[in-house]
Amino acid sequence: MTSAGRGVRGPWWRDAVCYEIHPRAFADSDGDGIGDLPGATARLPYLRDLGVDAVWLTPFYPSPLADAGYDIADHTAVAPDVGTLGDFDTFAERAHTLGLKVLVDLVPNHTSDAHPWFREALAAPGGSTARERYLFRPGRGVRGEEPPNDWRSAFGGAAWTPVGDGEWYLHLHAPEQPDLNWYRPDVVADFERILRFWLDHGVDGFRVDVAHALYKDPALPDAGPGQHEDPARNHLLPYYDREELHPLYRSWHTLLAEHPAGPPGSAPPGERLLVAEAAVFDPARLARYVRPGEMGQSFNFAFLECPWEPAAIRAVVTESVDAMTAVGAPVTWVLSSHDAVRPVTRYGGGPVGVRRARAAALLMLALPGTAYVYQGEELGLPQVELADDRLRDPVWRRSGGTERGRDGCRVPLPWEGGRAPYGFSSAAPADCWFPQPQGWAALTADAERADPGSMLELYRAALRLRRSGSARAVADGAALRLLSPPDAAHLAFDRGDGLLCAVNFGARPLALPESFDGTEVVLASGPLTDEGRLPTDTAVWLRQVVRSVG
Numbered sequence: 001m002t003s004a005g006r007g008v009r010g011p012w013w014r015d016a017v018c019y020e021i022h023p024r025a026f027a028d029s030d031g032d033g034i035g036d037l038p039g040a041t042a043r044l045p046y047l048r049d050l051g052v053d054a055v056w057l058t059p060f061y062p063s064p065l066a067d068a069g070y071d072i073a074d075h076t077a078v079a080p081d082v083g084t085l086g087d088f089d090t091f092a093e094r095a096h097t098l099g100l101k102v103l104v105d106l107v108p109n110h111t112s113d114a115h116p117w118f119r120e121a122l123a124a125p126g127g128s129t130a131r132e133r134y135l136f137r138p139g140r141g142v143r144g145e146e147p148p149n150d151w152r153s154a155f156g157g158a159a160w161t162p163v164g165d166g167e168w169y170l171h172l173h174a175p176e177q178p179d180l181n182w183y184r185p186d187v188v189a190d191f192e193r194i195l196r197f198w199l200d201h202g203v204d205g206f207r208v209d210v211a212h213a214l215y216k217d218p219a220l221p222d223a224g225p226g227q228h229e230d231p232a233r234n235h236l237l238p239y240y241d242r243e244e245l246h247p248l249y250r251s252w253h254t255l256l257a258e259h260p261a262g263p264p265g266s267a268p269p270g271e272r273l274l275v276a277e278a279a280v281f282d283p284a285r286l287a288r289y290v291r292p293g294e295m296g297q298s299f300n301f302a303f304l305e306c307p308w309e310p311a312a313i314r315a316v317v318t319e320s321v322d323a324m325t326a327v328g329a330p331v332t333w334v335l336s337s338h339d340a341v342r343p344v345t346r347y348g349g350g351p352v353g354v355r356r357a358r359a360a361a362l363l364m365l366a367l368p369g370t371a372y373v374y375q376g377e378e379l380g381l382p383q384v385e386l387a388d389d390r391l392r393d394p395v396w397r398r399s400g401g402t403e404r405g406r407d408g409c410r411v412p413l414p415w416e417g418g419r420a421p422y423g424f425s426s427a428a429p430a431d432c433w434f435p436q437p438q439g440w441a442a443l444t445a446d447a448e449r450a451d452p453g454s455m456l457e458l459y460r461a462a463l464r465l466r467r468s469g470s471a472r473a474v475a476d477g478a479a480l481r482l483l484s485p486p487d488a489a490h491l492a493f494d495r496g497d498g499l500l501c502a503v504n505f506g507a508r509p510l511a512l513p514e515s516f517d518g519t520e521v522v523l524a525s526g527p528l529t530d531e532g533r534l535p536t537d538t539a540v541w542l543r544q545v546v547r548s549v550g
């Protein structure tokens with residue numbers, strides 16, 4: 001909105017909609033109750049019909065599943081419960097045939113404790129090369145009984161675990177996820193090998209997990225009192241957002257641009273994508289990950305975490321567009337993921353939550369840039385309260401049972417039928433990855449396809465318009481103009497291409513402002529009032545039919 005006319009870099013991903021698949025909860029083909037790659041392949045036509053441009057698969061690699069697969073024991077293989085490498089190739093080939101790009105997760109910050117490197121490190125003495133691939137240090141205190149510093153795990157508790165010989169190892173997540181030492185050339189080289197391996201198997205890009213944390217201050221200083229409590233200041237932590245990250249990402253950019261073309265249908269060199277999962281909340285700092293020659297995109301968690309309030313959303317939209325446009329990168333928008341409480345629940349639950357989630361979807365899909373949609377968001381699934389004994393998230397255990405963690409958004413998708421497991425699997429409902437609740441018959445993909453007022457049909461209509469209709473996706477936010485005053489109970493903007501969007505957060509129906517004269521409604525998240533006003537928690541897309549004069 002400030003730096004007009006620079007244009008946004010990037011090919012297909014500049015304005016794409018990418019659908020996140022969490023494979024074990026998506027579709028099961030072999031009746032073991034665990035979603036798998038052949039199951040996902042069979043459902044690809046659903047995604048083509050939904051109208052997305054790309055799919056991102058969360059980890060499907062061999063793993064003890066201490067953190068839903070983000071603890072990887074072998075980065076260049078497929079977990080047996082999810083399929084084979086041949087199944088991955090079939091998935092990618094079928095996706096490409098349907099016009100869908102494929103992203104996979106790259107998890108470079110840590111490995112599983114079952115990775116051969118970590119096993120070797122545990123068996124080796126302190127100071128050995130094997131231990132130097134990770135971050136082993138002697139403990140503090142007279143007998144080394146205290147952790148080497150005060151760093152905290154993102155899942156609660158200390159970020160260090162003792163191994164019984166006076167040394168401790170660092171894990172910014174679960175103890176089963178030891179952090180790698182990125183100052184080691186063999187670590188760097190191994191991840192280059194992993195990138196090349198998946199490019200050869202046809203992937204079009206990578207979502208880079210915990211992209212802000214690979215390098216730690218080599219002196220491993222204490223973070224200091226209070227430093228862990230304020231996410232807005234997390235770039236000041238000695239293990240977050242360090243300068244050394246950027247040369248590494250530039251080298252990956254070059255690798256992706258230069259590695260030879262993959263199988264037919266995959267994105268050519270130069271059109272591949274790196275997207276950063278960087279928990280950096282200052283927009284200007286986040287933009288540093290997507291400067292020319294680095295990554296293509298970074299997730300915009302500020303949008304996901306924003307409360308349903310016009311001033312807060314307005315600020316996030318403005319700051320995100322300004323920061324990304326300044327470096328020529330597309331803004332990304334995301335309302336849900338495998339780590340977040342589902343939007344209909346987060347926005348209040350029940351009919352209010354559904355109404356707001358519908359409005360939020362139209363807001364997100366009108367904004368310039370790329371959107372990420374997490375499986376089940378398009379069905380309006382709520383967060384599920386799982387029984388204690390079904391919870392798998394390390395957060396549950398490490399918080400001593402005070403935080404339930406993220407499993408409630410990882411319940412298998414309901415596809416069809418009137419009873420659990422709703423076409424997800426032929427296994428008994430209790431034997432599925434997570435049990436689905438009863439009462440989801442109206443939320444299956446089949447049921448929603450037959451209901452013009454469903455969440456699925458809203459997403460389909462919006463995505464159809466983004467692709468080919470009067471609300472085509474735009475990449476560049478430079479021309480975005482806010483039409484509502486900062487203190488208004490609504491947010492309204494003109495994208496600069498004749499498409500206007502308004503969201504009413506206020507309690508009273510909103511008469512559309514004068515700037516909307518000469519427009520016609522293209523799509524609305526709910527019915528307007530008889531007087532043509534926009535009800536509370538409702539969004540509308542309008543298109544200029546006549547240019548207003550003066």
Ligand code: GLC
Pocket residue numbers: 067070071107173209210277338339
């Ligand atoms: C990312 C993933 C999350 C995982 C963590 C550790 O934040 O999205 O699911 O637990 O990294 O790998």
